[in-house]
Amino acid sequence: MLVDAHCHLTGTYLAEDQVEDTLARARAEGVTGFIAVGTDLEDSRTVLELARRLPGVQASLGVHPHEAKTWSQDTGAALAALALDPAVRFVGETGLDWHYDLSPRDEQEAVFRAQIRLARTLRKPLMIHTRSAPEATLSILEEEGADAVRGIIHCFSEDRPFAQRALDLGFYLSFSGIATFKKAEAVRDVAAWAPADRILVETDAPFLAPVPYRGKPNEPGFVRFTAEAVAGLRGISSLKLAELTTRNLEALCGWAPSS
Numbered sequence: 001m002l003v004d005a006h007c008h009l010t011g012t013y014l015a016e017d018q019v020e021d022t023l024a025r026a027r028a029e030g031v032t033g034f035i036a037v038g039t040d041l042e043d044s045r046t047v048l049e050l051a052r053r054l055p056g057v058q059a060s061l062g063v064h065p066h067e068a069k070t071w072s073q074d075t076g077a078a079l080a081a082l083a084l085d086p087a088v089r090f091v092g093e094t095g096l097d098w099h100y101d102l103s104p105r106d107e108q109e110a111v112f113r114a115q116i117r118l119a120r121t122l123r124k125p126l127m128i129h130t131r132s133a134p135e136a137t138l139s140i141l142e143e144e145g146a147d148a149v150r151g152i153i154h155c156f157s158e159d160r161p162f163a164q165r166a167l168d169l170g171f172y173l174s175f176s177g178i179a180t181f182k183k184a185e186a187v188r189d190v191a192a193w194a195p196a197d198r199i200l201v202e203t204d205a206p207f208l209a210p211v212p213y214r215g216k217p218n219e220p221g222f223v224r225f226t227a228e229a230v231a232g233l234r235g236i237s238s239l240k241l242a243e244l245t246t247r248n249l250e251a252l253c254g255w256a257p258s259s
């Protein structure tokens with residue numbers, strides 16, 4: 001049993017008629033749990049529909065920093081209403097992306113703060129996206145009291161000092177295909193060093209396929225390769241890594257796949 005802690009399965013990212021075959025391939029690889037992540041309100045609605053319909057799929061609903069400009073006064077209330085469904089396990093993905101800057105930075109920050117408060121109100125953990133904004137991301141999490149809800153630093157791509165501050169806030173570190181890239185030394189260092197009870201693995205499908213599929217469209221079944229790489233870095237078996245990451249996800253969000 002292995003869980004993909006962050007993937008995108010809606011029509012924006014994967015052809016609708018491919019979802020069930022894609023998940024069947026993943027199950028054949030032993031991947032039985034999937035956290036499907038929404039990137040704006042409309043996408044979040046679709047993610048929740050998938051989570052209701054497909055076995056082993058649970059939802060993370062929120063507005064990605066790229067889409068912060070789509071946030072309106074009603075968005076928070078709409079997300080809160082959707083989050084009444086027990087299949088909703090996380091708020092996000094939310095955070096800051098100062099690499100692409102697809103939404104203005106002040107809007108990204110306001111929408112990030114709004115979703116941290118929403119997570120606190122809903123008592124659900126956060127799904128955090130952070131790129132090229134490490135100090136601002138951590139400062140905002142600290143200022144907004146995110147230690148009260150905790151969450152996942154998804155697609156971890158920072159270094160040990162960042163990881164330590166995130167761990168101190170109670171956050172979990174989720175490793176993606178980047179952990180299979182030989183040149184990603186800082187990420188591989190953290191994957192080897194981080195506490196066993198705070199690590200997760202994910203695909204971020206359809207992005208960032210691990211070696212040996214690097215550069216190709218990613219899919220949840222490929223989380224196996226990331227799990228093998230992280231297990232190798234830590235000197236444990238892939239089976240052990242699968243067990244502990246599944247247990248960690250359950251400790252954080254209260255859910256594990258049934259088989």
Ligand SMILES: [Zn+2]
Binds near residue numbers: 006007008037093204
């Ligand atoms: Zn994502």
